[in-house]
Amino acid sequence: MSDIDERHEARMKRKKDVVDQAIAAARVERGVLVVNTGTGKGKSSAAFGVVARALGHGMKVGVVQFIKGRSDTGEEAFFRRQPDVQWHVSGEGFTWETQNRARDVATAEAAWDQARALLRDPAIGLVVLDELNIALKYHYLDVATVIADLAARPAMQHVIVTGRAAPPELVEVADTVTDMTMVKHAFKAGVKAMPGLEW
Amino acid sequence: MSDIDERHEARMKRKKDVVDQAIAAARVERGVLVVNTGTGKGKSSAAFGVVARALGHGMKVGVVQFIKGRSDTGEEAFFRRQPDVQWHVSGEGFTWETQNRARDVATAEAAWDQARALLRDPAIGLVVLDELNIALKYHYLDVATVIADLAARPAMQHVIVTGRAAPPELVEVADTVTDMTMVKHAFKAGVKAMPGLEW
Numbered sequence: 001m002s003d004i005d006e007r008h009e010a011r012m013k014r015k016k017d018v019v020d021q022a023i024a025a026a027r028v029e030r031g032v033l034v035v036n037t038g039t040g041k042g043k044s045s046a047a048f049g050v051v052a053r054a055l056g057h058g059m060k061v062g063v064v065q066f067i068k069g070r071s072d073t074g075e076e077a078f079f080r081r082q083p084d085v086q087w088h089v090s091g092e093g094f095t096w097e098t099q100n101r102a103r104d105v106a107t108a109e110a111a112w113d114q115a116r117a118l119l120r121d122p123a124i125g126l127v128v129l130d131e132l133n134i135a136l137k138y139h140y141l142d143v144a145t146v147i148a149d150l151a152a153r154p155a156m157q158h159v160i161v162t163g164r165a166a167p168p169e170l171v172e173v174a175d176t177v178t179d180m181t182m183v184k185h186a187f188k189a190g191v192k193a194m195p196g197l198e199w
Numbered sequence: 200m201s202d203i204d205e206r207h208e209a210r211m212k213r214k215k216d217v218v219d220q221a222i223a224a225a226r227v228e229r230g231v232l233v234v235n236t237g238t239g240k241g242k243s244s245a246a247f248g249v250v251a252r253a254l255g256h257g258m259k260v261g262v263v264q265f266i267k268g269r270s271d272t273g274e275e276a277f278f279r280r281q282p283d284v285q286w287h288v289s290g291e292g293f294t295w296e297t298q299n300r301a302r303d304v305a306t307a308e309a310a311w312d313q314a315r316a317l318l319r320d321p322a323i324g325l326v327v328l329d330e331l332n333i334a335l336k337y338h339y340l341d342v343a344t345v346i347a348d349l350a351a352r353p354a355m356q357h358v359i360v361t362g363r364a365a366p367p368e369l370v371e372v373a374d375t376v377t378d379m380t381m382v383k384h385a386f387k388a389g390v391k392a393m394p395g396l397e398w
Contacts, residue, residue, distance in 0.1 A: 008300040008337075016298070028390045036241055040377035041233070045248030046241030049274065052251055053244065054395035056273030074255030075248065099215070101207040125395055138207075158396045175390060177382035178239035186231045186374035190224060196253035196324055197231055197357045 031157040033150060035174040037133060037166035040182035047128045047160040048075045054158075055084055059125030062086040062118035066111050066163075067131040073199045086124075088114045101138075108140035115149070122154035133163025136170065143169050230356040232349060234373040236332060236365035239381035246327045246359040247274050253357075254283055258324030261285045261317035265310050265362075266330040272398045285323075287313045300337075307339035314348070321353035332362025335369065342368050 034050075036043040051061050061084060065076075068089050079085045090111035118127045135141050147169060150159060161170065171177050193199055233249075235242040250260050260283060264275075267288050278284045289310035317326045334340050346368060349358060360369065370376050392398055 005300045009298045012298040022386070023392075026386050026389050026391045028388075029393065030390065032385045032390060032393060032396055034240070034385075034396070035382075038380070041375055042235055042241055042245030042248075042377050042379065045252065046245040046379075047248065048251050049241075049244030049247030049249075050396060052247050052277045053273035053398070056275065056277030057395040059395045074252035076255065078251045078255030099208045099211040101204045158393065171382065174383070175385035175388065176240055178241050179380040179382055180239075180241065180245075181237070181378040181380045183234075183370065183376035183378055184373070186233075187221070187225050189227075189374065191227045191229065191231060191374060192225045193222075194228065194231060194357065196256040196258045197233070197249060199252070 030155055031153065031159070032175045033173065034158070034160040035133075035166050035170060035177045036160065036162045036180060037164055037171075037177070038179035038181050039164050040180035041185065042180045043162040043164070044130050045075075046178075046180075047130060047162050048079070050126065050158075050160060051079060051085065051128060054126040055082060057125075058084075060084045060086075060123055061126045061128070062121075062124045063088065063128040063130060064111055064115045064118070064132075065089045065130045066108060066135045070199060074196055086118070090114070104138065105140045108135040111135070112141055112146070112149075119149050119153040119157070119159070122157065124154075124157060127153075127157060127159045129159065129161045131163040132161045133166045133170070135163075136167050137163070137165045143167050146170070147173055229354055230352065230358070231374045232372065233357070233359040234332075234365050234369060234376045235359065235361045235379060236363055236370075236376070237378035237380050238363050239379035240384065241379045242361040242363070243329050244274075245377075245379075246329060246361050247278070249325065249357075249359060250278060250284065250327060253325040254281060256324075257283075259283045259285075259322055260325045260327070261320075261323045262287065262327040262329060263310055263314045263317070263331075264288045264329045265307060265334045269398060273395055285317070289313070300339075303334075303337065304339045307334040310334070311340055311345070311348075318348050318352040318356070318358070321356065323353075323356060326352075326356060326358045328358065328360045330362040331360045332365045332369070334362075335366050336362070336364045342366050345369070346372055 118124050317323050
C-alpha cells in the first residue's frame, strides 16, 4: 500500500470514529423545526426536496405558500399531481407587487389559518411554510402567535419555514437553521430566471 | 390611508422599480451551472427540489450520486418512480466507511463516466451531480477534466453540483453559488437523523 493510501486510510478511520460517536449520541426522535433563510438560492427548493424525500417514505405533506410569486411554477405543477400533497397558495404576488399593506395582512392571516389546520393534523408528517419569513418580516403576522402554533403541533411532525430575514425569535426556537449565503448568482450576471431551475 | 400604510406603499413602489429594472436587465437564456456548498443543511435537498421543479416543466433529469450514504433514502425511492428521471448511485458509502482510496477512485471514475453521458445528451434538461464536491476534495477525480466536461455540455442544460468544500476552480466557473451556512443543527442537539427529513 502506498504512503498516500495509508495516510488516507488512517485519516478516514479517525473520521469514522468521530462520525460514529456523533450518531450514537443522537438518540432523540421527534419532529424537527427547520428554518431556511439568507439571501442565497435554495431556501424554497431545499424545502421542496424534503417534500420529495418525505413522499418517498410514504408521509403526507402540506405546503402553504405565503407569497405567491407566479402561478406557473414547476414545483406547484409537479407536486399538485402527487396524491399525498396538499398545496395551498395564498397571496397575490410579491409584496412589492400589491403595494397594499391591509390586503397583504388579510391574505397572510387567511394563509395562517390554512397552516394552523395542517399544524393540528397528526396525519401530516411534514409542513412547509414557504416564504413565511417574509410575512413575519413585514409584520403581516404576529411572530408570537406563529411560534405558539408551531410549538403546539404533533410531536412527530416536521416543519420547514423558508424566506430571507427569519426573525430572531423563530431562529431561537428552531432546531435546524441554515443561512443560504449568496456567493454569486447568474441573475446578477444577466441570465434570465430560467424555467425548471429558478421557477 | 394611515401613515404606516402610506409608508409601506411608497417603500414597495421603490422596491418594485428596483426589481423590475433587474428583471429587464437579465436577458440571456442559457443553461446555468449551480454549486451548492457549505457545511449547513440543504445542499442536496435544494438540488432535489429543483428536480421536482424541472419535472413540473416537462424536462428530463439525470442524477448521479457520487457518495452513497445509505440505500434507503426517500428521495431515491420517490424519484425512481418518476419516468423522466434517470437515477444513478455510485460508491459504497461515505468515504470514511470504505477507508480504501484506490477503490474510491475507481468508483468515482465510473460515476463520472455516467455523468459525462448525461452531460453529452441534449435531451437531459437538468443534471444533478450530488456530492461531486467530496469526490473532488479527496482528488478522486481531476477537477480540470470535470470542468472541461461541464463546459462542453449542451447550451441549455442546467447542472447542479452539491457537497461541502467546493473547489475554488469550480466556484470560479459556476454561475450561481450558494454557501449553505450552518446556524444550528438538530443533530448536534441530540436528535437522530429523521426519515423523511434528513434522508
